[in-house]
Amino acid sequence: MSTAVGEMTNHDHHHHAPSGFTRWLFTTNHKEIGSLYLWFSFIMFLVGGSMAMVIRAELFEPGLQLVDPHFFNQMTTVHGLVMVFGAVMPAFVGLANWMIPLMIGAPDMALPRMNNWSFWILPFAFMILLGSLFMDGGGPAFGWTFYAPLSTTYSTDSTALFVFSVHIMGISSIMGAINVIVTVMNMRAPGMTYMKMPMFVWTWFVTAFLLIAVMPVLACAATMVLTDKYFGTSFFDAAGGGDPVLFQHIFWFFGHPEVYIMILPSFGIVSAIIPAFSRKKLFGYSSMVYATGAIAGLSFLVWAHHMFTTGMPVGAEIFFMYATMLISVPTGVKVFNWVATMWRGSISFETPMLFAMAFVVLFTIGGFSGLMLAITPADFQYHDSYFVVAHFHYVLVSGAVFSIMAAAYYWLPKWTGHMYDEKLGRLHFWCSLISVNVLFFPMHFVGLAGMPRRIPDYALQFADINQIVSYGAFAFGLSQLIFLWVLIKCVRGGEKAPDKPWEGAEGLEWTVPSPAPLHTFETPPEVK
Amino acid sequence: MNTPSPKQNPTPRAANARTVRRLLIVVVGMFGFGFALVPLYEVFCDITGFNGRTKNEQAVVNQRSxxxxxxxxxxxxxxxxxxxxxxxxPEVRSVRVHPGETKVVQFYAKNLTDQDMVAQAVPSVAPGQAGLYLNKTECFCFNQQPLAAGSETLMPMQFYLDPDIPKHIHTLTLSYTMYDMTAHTHPDVLASIKAEPTAE
Amino acid sequence: MSIRLISALIAVAPFAASAQSQLNMTQGVSEISQRVYDLHMTIFYICCVIGLIVFGIMFASMILHRKSKGHQPATFHENVKVEIIWTAIPFIILVGMAIPATKTLIAMEDTSESDVTIIVTGSQWKWHYKYFDRDVEYYSLLATPQEQINNRLQKGENYLLEVDRPLVIPTDRKVRFLVTSDDVIHSWWVPDFAIKKDANPGFINEIWTKVEQPGIYRGQCAELCGKDHGFMPIVVIAKEPEEFAAWLDEQEALALEAKAEEQRLLALSMSKDELMSLGESVYLGNCAACHQPNGEGIPGVFPSLKGTDMILNDRAAHIDIVVNGKRGTAMQAFGSQLSLRELAAVITYERNAWGNNTGDLVQAADVNEFLNR
Known part of the structure; x- marks a missing residue:
């Protein structure tokens, strides 16, 4: 580790500048690593998306048509893992790599060599995970939450590979998080005080602390599953004095902060884009910072709201219900601030802004269903039904993923030096917006009507809505090919982008040329 | 162009190394905390009656009225x-007791196989809160139970309910799940089973 | 009147039977489920109002304050008073929501003074019901035929929500369920009662209901429990208390009779054809989910029975594994789930189907002998 520390002083790579694959394999440049992360996450988004297509194709009609239930379970499991750890989180790390040094006026990330490592172990983690699908007995089939004892005594031998890949993903995330924290703490340009940092840097800074706090706990849970299955321990086995519910406590102690890990950077992105296209400063910057901290802090106190049906004493249920409801206060503050930022601005509707506004509305809908889920008595009905599936896809797809797309459109000119095709961008937006709602909104209804999640076949009264949902899913999946097209087109050429393509944008990243040269801010800028 | 700016960070290497060290301590600490959750959970369950777990150890004999x-x-x-x-x-399905009153209930067990076996009974109580007030002064669940091939036994469980048991608890269910621990038992222990007269 | 008639006619059609509840949570058939529904609707409406206000303001500014209309941006970017107000108001709304929610929750968790206690045990992938205080217990299995699931037959009205032996409970009585599991975690969910409780192996959980109307209520396992998680439904029949008491007595008598009948039949040997045809139906109902109808299993998950060494060569081990199961795997002990005749038939079937052709016949007496050795 210590050899990686302080590598930033050493970056004279333009003298040897290897080409081809080795250039990418050995790069320690934050922009190149950022691009690697972003492309990797996009590939994983398509891989996880195709698994979702398999799921929706099987659920298109009642009855078993395409896959057997065991394979269906593998699809839901791996879809979840790939999307969470392969698509959303690496995309945020990629954005952090690209943008944080540019936003705080640093020449690079603080630990460039570790940065290279944290990326390059990721493809191996996912090769192991995806490879396990081809084993005898298939890959993990116990849900991305891998509840014991389904994942211990009753799982197939791919569990060892699953645990190994989760460990690698965790190490990668922890290294990425350490890098962000060190960069933000030690590499800010003179005059860039904490309370002057852009919201994206702030939210990522808080996210990084969440990551180093909870990824080790996930590693614990995975390790205990491994030892329970292979080494005769009984953490989760009642026969040896263990308790399967303990697994859920450990998992959700990680799992709930994890969902904020996947949404806080989105808040930062949206807090950059909405002011830019409203041509007005972000409303309530400091309350935004405090709200971010409050959400992060509260996220450690609410984990058991995922477990209301496991049989808790009523006092614990009441505590976790109240704590969960409380989270909606700082979250509400954020939404109000975004709306107040738009209010009496001078709004234009380029693609990044369209995605950011859709984020505000759809994420808020996800927040409402989250609030409903917090109400324990009602949660007994919602829990493990499609209502939950609808809820977290609203928050993660039309929330996190939409914000990543907004970020991509917003910063593409800076990354590539070309303007993206605005017409295609808008087409991508409208196709995504409509299809994502056709896909996820009706899920609320089947959930309320009593359809459990993670089932490959369902009763006839759910058939109509499932068919609509599947149409939405296919449309949403196809819409993302437009995105791929826009990206490739933009990388290969297009209208030359000025240094600051967006009239109302603010921040140091717009003071460097477009495309951003490999080395920026070698002489730190002066921030007033 | 490659020289780091002295203004920006006097000793970036040292500063970064220090921050990284601190963060690594957090990471290692949280990894330890994850494992510490196991005993913490035990304590938590004992205090709150979470998940219907009961104290699986011998209680003192009731001194109160x-x-x-x-x-x-x-x-x-x-x-x-x-x-x-x-x-x-169980020899009886249920008993009615006054809080503080000591009762003995016999449980019948028979090994239907032709192999000596060792078993462990795991208790659970509903409602969970009631588990806090169930005191066992003698129980077969405290230890593993060896039983020779084909033999049978009566196992006693002596208990009383704490007189402080909340007023709203009228019914208490005690469940025992019997687990086969033979595979986890030392062969010497297994060999000694036959010698003991287990059947009554 | 005619509207009622028409709607009643429509209700007969399989789809429309649940049309009212198709888009929303059911109001259910107990006081608690009604309260849960009311709570759900109240919070839903509150969310709608907040959403209308927030999105309304947002859309207003999208329309009024657009650059294309030449709107000039204002410069304000903070206002402490406003920020305090919109932190405080949601907090007050939350307190308003928390009060009824807490009351309902406390009522739901009060399992005391119940009239009937039923032990519900989940296992891969069926439910087992046992009436405490009575000698009545049985497994409840999915009754939908494989042909319907595989789209070879028209799907019935209650596709995937039908079982061979439903649970029967009395109306107007407080019924307490003790929920537990034999293997992995399951979750017992009947939407009409607004109860869902996890079945944790080794531990018992409590829930209760007091059903107001007689009827048939359906639910499903709600916690992913392996391959056939989607195929372990719950059906509960609520009967008037007198009817229920009579039913329970009858079941107890039937269980005793069946036991006696089983002993009597021990002396009778079944022919190979009889064994094979009974065996096939038992196999398809209990074994095919894992070992597959063709006996080949799923490699790496469920072992094949075709040409397997144990089946071809070790008859005693074969009987043992069917009767006692295999610990720590999905292979359950069927000794307590099937009758002696059924056990004998399914073992015979496995020893002679798919080209196994051992020619072996296992009779009920053989199984009985194994049990009493």
């Missing part, structure tokens, strides 16, 4: 973990 004004129905459920060829049942 019996609360004759209340009667609580104590039900017994026995279950055998799947695939374990034993018979296991």
């Amino acid at each position: 019996i609360d004759k004004s209340r009667t609580i129905n104590v039900q017994f459920i026995t279950r055998i973990n799947q695939g374990m060829p034993w018979e296991f049942r």
